Amino acid sequence: MSPANAQQADKPKVPVIKDGQAQVVPAFEDTSKWIRHDLWVETNFDSDDDGKPDRVHVDVTRPAETEAGLKLPVIYETSPYYAGTVSGSDIFWGVRHELGEKPPKRLHPPKIDRRDTSPIISNTHIETWVPRGFVVVHSSSPGTGLSEGSPTVGGKNESLAPKAVIDWLNGRANGYKTVDGNEKVEAYWTTGNVGMTGTSYNGTLPLAAATTGVEGLKAIIPVAPNTSYYHYYRSNGLVRSPGGYLGEDIDVLYDFIHSGNQEHNAYSDSTIRDTEMANGMDRITGDYNDFWAGRDYLNQLEPLKAAVLMSHGFNDWNVMPEHSYRIYKAVKEQGVPAQIYYHQRGHGGPPPLEMMNRWFTRYLFDIENNVEDDPRAWIVRENDNSKEPTPYEDYPNPDAEPVTLHLTAGAPQQGGLTLKKTKGEGTESLIDNFSFSASDLAQAEWTDHRLMYVTPELREPVHISGTPSITIKLASSKQAANLSVMLVSLPWREGRDTKITDNIITRGWADPQNHESLRQSEPLEPGTFYTLTFDLQPDDQVIPPGQKIGLMIFSSDREYTLHPDPGTEITVDLDGTSLTLPVVGGEKAVSND
Known part of the structure; x- marks a missing residue:
């Protein structure tokens, strides 16, 4: 030989x-x-x-x-x-x-x-x-x-x-x-x-x-999965x-x-x-x-008993990031081995090969490589390579606390978003018009097609980790209306590339007719106020100093919802409306005091 x-x-x-x-x-x-x-x-x-x-x-x-x-x-x-x-x-x-x-x-x-x-x-x-x-x-x-x-x-x-x-x-x-x-x-x-x-x-x-x-x-590694049609x-x-x-x-x-x-x-x-x-x-x-x-x-x-490693992008507006989080949370509660990998880009994006290899080696070759002792959450930070996620104890970040922000008047320009709740802020209205995109509305200095409420300029980075939610008290001029919400970082900045927009923190949509039941809608009585609470999409993002966090409320979302004739008026009771953010460090992290 x-x-x-x-x-x-x-x-x-x-x-x-x-x-x-x-x-x-x-x-x-x-x-x-x-x-x-x-x-x-x-x-x-x-x-x-x-x-x-x-x-x-x-x-x-x-x-x-x-x-x-x-x-x-x-x-x-x-x-x-x-x-x-x-x-x-x-x-x-x-x-x-x-x-x-x-x-x-x-x-x-x-x-x-x-x-x-x-x-x-x-x-x-x-x-x-x-x-x-x-x-x-x-x-x-x-x-x-x-x-x-x-x-x-x-x-x-x-x-x-x-x-x-x-x-x-x-x-x-x-x-x-x-x-x-x-x-x-x-x-x-x-x-x-x-x-x-x-x-x-x-x-x-x-x-x-x-x-x-x-x-x-x-073991399974679903990447950007649709977990509910x-x-x-x-x-x-x-x-x-x-x-x-x-x-x-x-x-x-x-x-x-x-x-x-x-x-x-x-x-x-x-x-x-x-x-x-x-x-x-x-x-x-x-x-x-x-x-x-x-x-x-x-x-x-x-x-289900297969070990689960979920993977998703926080800027995936096709299959949105809630799809992976809702499954990760549930299987973890069942005691099934689970980890989650999130990046800051759009649709798709598997975990790094090393992470996938450790997962499959552990469960398919039965090799004790201690992958189950690894951190549960891996988040790619804003300017990092997708192959270099930052490990965290879990997602949402265990140090995140709910912070409730309240609205002060300012339409048709910008109102305020503050920790302190004031009374007597009254109501403000917007006129639905699907002709304008959400990003155009967010950048407008003056428009009656959306309501915008912003925090003071941030002095320190603010780390949002988890699922924001909104409680909104509103009335419609018609029996039905679209309701859209977008959380943005202002002033508007150019994205790092064409796949993501730095300014969009998260977003959400709801039908006011379902304010009492998801299974049973009922026509709105024009002029009558209704209160509804719903989640926005989960996120993990660090908002840099010098920016402001803005809550935009609008009606039809040109890129996502039906397009009814313009003209529906939505009136928001500011005292009955609030935004809750999961913030690492709690109220202290968003306070300018």
Whole structure:
């Protein structure tokens, strides 16, 4: 044997763990030797009503050594996007109509030009994890790509499909070489330990799988996951679009992803989209109901036992930061191992590779690397690299205390936002006009289309950590009105890049008609004052000295809400309105005394 061959033979062909992380193994790096194949896993549901269990399309990428008896854990991603989505068609709902009115009918899209995903569904994650000693698996969601079934956008089959794949990886479900054949495929090359990850919809599905409590799913890392379709398409009773997708709703997303077998489209469209979704989504009132409750994973967490590392951006106005926090808080309270990583940018953004590696190494290789003793929260500070988060004991920061700020008059320019509550501030009014964006309203020196209340100039940095809330007492000139709130840092500054705006601290929306119940709205009596309290989006941000914190109250939000005719007048009782901020250091940190 030559020295070179001898040296090659000495290289390890098993996973190598160092400093609590799986290391790149040269033997696993040779892409030419990777074994790649696809199969179909049979589920226990029939969501396209063709009389037989749906089968989902799965691909596998694994090192050659798995053919020689080596068993490895699995990194698994599932998605409705792999085979393509709708493009070039305006399928969104029109938003230019009065509140409470039936919206104009929307267009349905042409058939998706489906990409061929056999035998390779996707190449995501393979270059990262296969060299480190993991098998990588992908699957297409029901009703997408070469998977059978119907897309349900949060329905039970979207949880049960990845469960079936994990069951197959553990020998509890059948895999087949073809979609309709009987030749079985076994996963003899895996330990059965599975970790899931993905971004956006692909980040939602790991959580969906985990809510089934399936054995073998050891850890999940959801990135910017949509954890409740109500919170994605509604806000406190208000019909509100995700940022960047004005007029999108759950049936639009159904059409966007439905790339599956065209033979079953008629059933899926009529039953799922045109009946279940049409009857449940309620685009007229925006009220919460059983349809939405069934698509909220917070209501399904009891069986979950997989360790959870959530990842999200505080400036994600598509899938907003509350989606990860609400799940993190709940699973932590259940005693499930949990950590959260937040950055200051927009949609997407996984944790640093080292953090993910420690997480998967701990729970998939069963290596005691003490990851469970790491700080619970990792926050990327404002000017830091996303790979260098600052560790904190928890999120929100345990040193944050609620600080209540009160309003003083000043419309149509700026009123005050003070620690001391005064009486007799009276009322101030704004006139709704969707023609102006929120950022334009925030920068206006003088306008009757918003109310603005600001703190004195900050002398020291103010660290906000947690979920702000507002209590507002208001009256409307009409029976229905949009209500929008934005917390800003003034004076307005240019953003560091095009993906974020430094000035927006957080924001929120609500329907005053739901002031008593999220499930039951009631028409407002014009001129009558109502009080409602609701949360804004969670945040962790340090506002620098020299800035002022501003509370902007307005009605229609051009980028997010419906666009009724301008002219609705909203009157705010300043004495009955207050803002509560979670501030590290409490009142002392915001006092200029």
